[in-house]
Amino acid sequence: MSHQQQLPTVLVTGGGGYLGSHMVVMLQQAGWHPVVLDNFSNCQPEVFSRIERITGEPVTVVEGDIRDASCLNRLFDSYSFELVVHFAGLKAAGESVQQPLSYYDNNVSGSLQLIQAMAYHQCKRLVFSSSATVYGAAKQMPLTENSPLGAVNPYGQSKLMVEQMLRDTAAADDEWQVALLRYFNPVGAHDSGLIGEDPGGVPNNLLPFVAQVAVGRLPEVQVLGDDYPTPDGTGVRDYIHVMDLVEGHLKAMAVLTPGHGCQAYNLGTGQGYSVLEVVRAFEQACGKPLPTRVVARREGDVAQCFADPGFSQQQLGWRAQRDLAQMVTDHWRWQQQNPQGYSS
Ligand code: NAD
Ligand code: UD1
Numbered sequence: 001m002s003h004q005q006q007l008p009t010v011l012v013t014g015g016g017g018y019l020g021s022h023m024v025v026m027l028q029q030a031g032w033h034p035v036v037l038d039n040f041s042n043c044q045p046e047v048f049s050r051i052e053r054i055t056g057e058p059v060t061v062v063e064g065d066i067r068d069a070s071c072l073n074r075l076f077d078s079y080s081f082e083l084v085v086h087f088a089g090l091k092a093a094g095e096s097v098q099q100p101l102s103y104y105d106n107n108v109s110g111s112l113q114l115i116q117a118m119a120y121h122q123c124k125r126l127v128f129s130s131s132a133t134v135y136g137a138a139k140q141m142p143l144t145e146n147s148p149l150g151a152v153n154p155y156g157q158s159k160l161m162v163e164q165m166l167r168d169t170a171a172a173d174d175e176w177q178v179a180l181l182r183y184f185n186p187v188g189a190h191d192s193g194l195i196g197e198d199p200g201g202v203p204n205n206l207l208p209f210v211a212q213v214a215v216g217r218l219p220e221v222q223v224l225g226d227d228y229p230t231p232d233g234t235g236v237r238d239y240i241h242v243m244d245l246v247e248g249h250l251k252a253m254a255v256l257t258p259g260h261g262c263q264a265y266n267l268g269t270g271q272g273y274s275v276l277e278v279v280r281a282f283e284q285a286c287g288k289p290l291p292t293r294v295v296a297r298r299e300g301d302v303a304q305c306f307a308d309p310g311f312s313q314q315q316l317g318w319r320a321q322r323d324l325a326q327m328v329t330d331h332w333r334w335q336q337q338n339p340q341g342y343s344s
Pocket of ligand 1: 017038039065186
């Protein structure tokens, strides 16, 4: 029996993606045997060699789709999973408006197949990648887990629907132990610079866009509106270091004990930063000024969005440790060492 086969086993769907790859590193280092299920729709095989370089452990990877029930059944027959950490899905809010059915298919149908396979195989512990997007256009900041829910696009709707399926499932069967982790804005990278976010095409999100300007792939940072009711007029968000985020998952795994039921937890720092503050911090990290131009607002954007992380602190014994300077420094190290991402 190999070393890994003696360890507790966890299924990580989407474990080759940005957040999932950091989770796999953390799980291997915390004494777990993560088994990745990924359909490679947004994942480069190179990521797994990089993880192995960090941890010294090979990654068990199964190529397959969460929408494929027979693939899921084979997987659950082959391994005895303690629990599932479910990252797999599509995540671009703008794209979801153009291709809503892909989002309902991958995110909602896919999650439904996974939950059904889990129920059938008596594996009823799940950590789900939700998003602060489930707070819709909430006005009252900071956001607590009890803030009103809503969706402003099909992506947000898909997260709300999966949350609801899980709440209903846990209400009907008290063996289920589910953590709905509502991520704010994950950024940064592992401090080795070996793994990080590698978006295909032009990035939608601020940090990857700024990083690609810094490395010379894009000409200028576009500030999407400077007339918001915020201190400097640009949008304010709760950026959270990806390593803090995945540590939050380990803490959530630890509270999935009998009687937990289904519970949502915010994963944010509680501190908002504006677009201009992020750009300035990145300029410090990369040691050069970045060309910046203010353009029109992006449709669907809110002025500000930040968490009240108090409930997660209290219940999970977790709080984010890494500040904005570390987020941008680590993001820059990854981008500088891998100007074209994993295909560098
Ligand atoms: P990502 O695209 O980097 O990773 C997702 C992974 O899932 C990829 O490796 C992709 O190949 C895989 N995948 C997609 N559809 C699949 C399917 N049907 N079957 C099997 N594998 C599939 O995204 P990420 O940034 O790592 O996000 C992970 C999760 O966290 C997503 O559910 C996303 O909605 C959620 N989330 C992300 C953010 C963020 O800013 N990154 C914020 C909030 C929530
Ligand atoms: C986006 C998604 C949201 C998702 C979240 C985390 C949209 C409409 N929303 O939200 O569903 O949960 O990411 O992944 O896509 N900005 C710029 N220039 C850019 C890019 C962004 O100024 O090139 C600004 C935005 O207006 C915003 C801030 O930077 O104020 C952060 O934007 P982004 O990284 O896209 O995250 P969110 O808007 O929070």
